[in-house]
Amino acid sequence: MTLVAASVGHPGRAAVVALVAVSIAVAGLRWLRVAQREHYATGAASRFALRWWTSSPLNALAMLGARAGLVVSVRWALGALATAAVVGLGPLGLAPRGRSAPLRWTRRLRTLAVVWGALVAGAVAGGVVAGAGPLSAAAAAVVAPALVDLACLLTAPLEVRLAGAHVARAAARLRRVHPTVVAITGSYGKTTTKGYVAHLVAARHAVVATPASFNNRAGLARTVNEHLGEDTEVFVAEMGTYAKGEIADLCSWVTPDIAVLTAIGPVHLERFGSEARVLEAKEEIFERAACAVVVVDDERLARAADRCAGRGLKVWRVSARRRDADVFAGAEDGALSVWVGGRPVAERLPVDVRPENVAAAVAVALELGVPAEEIGRLLPTLPGAPHRLERSVSAGGVVVLDDTYNANPAGARVALATFERAGAAARRRVVVTPGMVELGPRQGDENARFGAQAAAVATDVVVVGRTNRRALVRGARHGAGARVVTVATRQRATAWVREQLGHGDVVLYENDLPDHYP
Numbered sequence: 001m002t003l004v005a006a007s008v009g010h011p012g013r014a015a016v017v018a019l020v021a022v023s024i025a026v027a028g029l030r031w032l033r034v035a036q037r038e039h040y041a042t043g044a045a046s047r048f049a050l051r052w053w054t055s056s057p058l059n060a061l062a063m064l065g066a067r068a069g070l071v072v073s074v075r076w077a078l079g080a081l082a083t084a085a086v087v088g089l090g091p092l093g094l095a096p097r098g099r100s101a102p103l104r105w106t107r108r109l110r111t112l113a114v115v116w117g118a119l120v121a122g123a124v125a126g127g128v129v130a131g132a133g134p135l136s137a138a139a140a141a142v143v144a145p146a147l148v149d150l151a152c153l154l155t156a157p158l159e160v161r162l163a164g165a166h167v168a169r170a171a172a173r174l175r176r177v178h179p180t181v182v183a184i185t186g187s188y189g190k191t192t193t194k195g196y197v198a199h200l201v202a203a204r205h206a207v208v209a210t211p212a213s214f215n216n217r218a219g220l221a222r223t224v225n226e227h228l229g230e231d232t233e234v235f236v237a238e239m240g241t242y243a244k245g246e247i248a249d250l251c252s253w254v255t256p257d258i259a260v261l262t263a264i265g266p267v268h269l270e271r272f273g274s275e276a277r278v279l280e281a282k283e284e285i286f287e288r289a290a291c292a293v294v295v296v297d298d299e300r301l302a303r304a305a306d307r308c309a310g311r312g313l314k315v316w317r318v319s320a321r322r323r324d325a326d327v328f329a330g331a332e333d334g335a336l337s338v339w340v341g342g343r344p345v346a347e348r349l350p351v352d353v354r355p356e357n358v359a360a361a362v363a364v365a366l367e368l369g370v371p372a373e374e375i376g377r378l379l380p381t382l383p384g385a386p387h388r389l390e391r392s393v394s395a396g397g398v399v400v401l402d403d404t405y406n407a408n409p410a411g412a413r414v415a416l417a418t419f420e421r422a423g424a425a426a427r428r429r430v431v432v433t434p435g436m437v438e439l440g441p442r443q444g445d446e447n448a449r450f451g452a453q454a455a456a457v458a459t460d461v462v463v464v465g466r467t468n469r470r471a472l473v474r475g476a477r478h479g480a481g482a483r484v485v486t487v488a489t490r491q492r493a494t495a496w497v498r499e500q501l502g503h504g505d506v507v508l509y510e511n512d513l514p515d516h517y518p
Helices: 003-007 010-037 044-053 057-072 079-089 107-129 133-142 144-177 190-201 217-227 246-251 275-286 299-310 355-367 372-381 409-422 440-457 469-477 490-500
Strands: 180-185 207-209 234-238 258-261 291-295 314-319 327-332 335-340 343-349 390-393 399-403 429-433 460-464 483-487 506-510
Touching: 010 044, 010 079, 010 107, 010 133, 010 144, 044 057, 044 144, 057 079, 057 133, 079 133, 107 133, 107 144, 133 144, 144 217, 180 190, 180 246, 180 275, 190 207, 190 234, 190 355, 190 372, 217 234, 217 246, 246 275, 258 275, 258 355, 275 299, 291 299, 291 355, 299 314, 314 355, 327 355, 335 355, 335 372, 343 372, 355 372, 399 409, 409 429, 409 440, 409 506, 429 440, 429 490, 440 460, 440 469, 460 469, 460 490, 469 483, 483 490
Parallel strands: 180 234, 180 258, 207 234, 258 291, 291 314, 314 327, 399 506, 429 460, 429 506, 460 483
Antiparallel strands: 327 335, 335 343, 390 399
């Protein structure tokens, strides 16, 4: 007779298994939420579990306790209860339901939960049959995130098939309506450029643009099915990608007439590994297009434009630096000048915009037949993208720059330049940030550099969360003497700002991470 059987009878072991199952269910809510927020990417739950369990000494110690309970449960069934307690309550800081990124019981999530539940039940049931129910339950609790990842892998073919019906309906609608398709991609600048294009061509064409960041297969299909009217003349489609081949797939049914590439940078490097692979994936947007619009300030994109020309595409080379480009847009001290073919379209317009995105949008508008004079009249009213350097003034007179949807190094530099101008006469200048993510092996260095840049123009740098805390603090403390404050959540950061700042002070909220990040 084993010690397990001797020390705890069958009813007792059954009770232990039941208690551990409850903790697994609670843990499952956490990791299912992470999977949903990370677009059901296989491996995401395990990656975030590692981040969370190592995010603080307390969480790391708790996971050691959970694993110790698992080991003890080999000989003593009650050891599984220690594992259950840790897994059910932790990692501390990751709520099952969530606040900024709440769990939403969509059809896809329900399907995933059922498959995950079946995997857990199978693992536990197999252990019970083998006479090791508490041990198998404790093991299932520890590997709950990995089982969520396995469920994502198993359900992926089903999801592709189910989405296929919506895609087929959208493709048929596009063929029937037959709008001119403007497809826009890039590591950053996609959403802003999309808004500029829609604004510049709307006076002459009936335009539909993908809302928010509906830039994947499901989002594009939903936009077409729900918003593309029979009279739509131009469809502006933002296209994102997490892997090579995704944009090629999108272009197979949302076939671009005009394809725009805005930028390449260190975004999504956790998935791609290198910027060269990012560029390969983004260049798929040109494969079926007749016209290419390329921001050629990056030499890599200049070569991409040459490749497009070599394949016979009409190419618009646009720039924020080169006056000899087909379209040049330059910004200085918050004023914009735009030149087309060496001739001015607008000069010294008092608008604070990303000039390279303006240049790309102007090229698209010209390609669609909008006269340069009309473009010049429309440029002063270019719309801003939500949460991208949106400016407001609080009731207490604090100038607020909301750049919470920006998450790349180039955009962060632009935001700091705008912040510096806005706060030139301010007594207090505060940057609030959790830093930038998905930068792969460059994440630490890029955040340290951003921390130093922020400290050079701010009086205070407020670091939110633990994900990039070490790098940001290291960089900020090597800056120009700004005070560094660390807080656990965005809510605490905003409370600190309300307490500390007064009339005429300036705060920049640079990026925001949903609360499934540590």
